[in-house]
Amino acid sequence: MVDKLLQSGLHWEKKEFRRNEFLKIPGSTDTHIYFIENGSLRIFMTDEKEERIIRFGYTGNMIVSLDSFLSGKPSDLCIQAIKRSSVKIASKKDFYELICSGEENMKFWINILEDVVLQQLEREKDLLIHSPRERFERVLKRSPQLFQEVPNKYIANYLRMSPETLSRLKKS
Structure with a gap:
């Protein structure tokens, strides 16, 4: 699906980001969509000085602050x-021009949005599960690549558990 978008003629600007560098900061409006050629990113918010990771993206993924983008x-x-x-x-303006240029492109965008909604529902289920082991197993089954691409401290935050608990679960 993403390959089609990359070969669509959409204008893409390539940029390198250093570790810990921000693509989007709180309070800003996201007017771009991002394709990760290599590396890994996280989407998070801070509440009462605690970070809450919502989503990850790594090589081959698209990522965006969807609430702001939409x-x-x-x-x-x-x-x-x-x-x-x-x-x-790619800019939102260019992206929307592309998806509005034909029925097939619009179907492509609808498929992306449907996939994001389904992923978000799975994420919400994960957050409702009390057992750290079950949360870990669900995410491992759904996204094994996550454990290759992302440091444990971020995965533990995402799973709402301590790094020590995650380490124990990975060992067992």
Whole structure:
């Protein structure tokens, strides 16, 4: 699906991000969509000085602060490079011109949105599960690549458990 978008003629600007560098900061409006050529990123928010990781993206993924991208309004979400990352960036304006240029492109966008909604529902289920082991097993089954691409401290935050608990679960 993403390959089609990359070969669509959409103007992509390539940019390198250093570890911990931000693609989007809180209070800003996201007017771009990002394709991760290599590296890994995280989307998170800070509440009462505690970070809450919402989503990860790594090599081959698209990522965006979807609330801001869709609404055109500022968002509290941040997008930050977890490690050195190479990212292709397209503007919302160019992206929307592409998806509005034909029925097939619109279907492509609807498929992306449907996939994101289904992923978000799975994420919500994960957060409702009390057992750290079950949360870990669900995410491992759904996204084994996550454990290759992302440091444990971020995965533990995402799973709402301590790094020590995650380490024990990985060993067992």
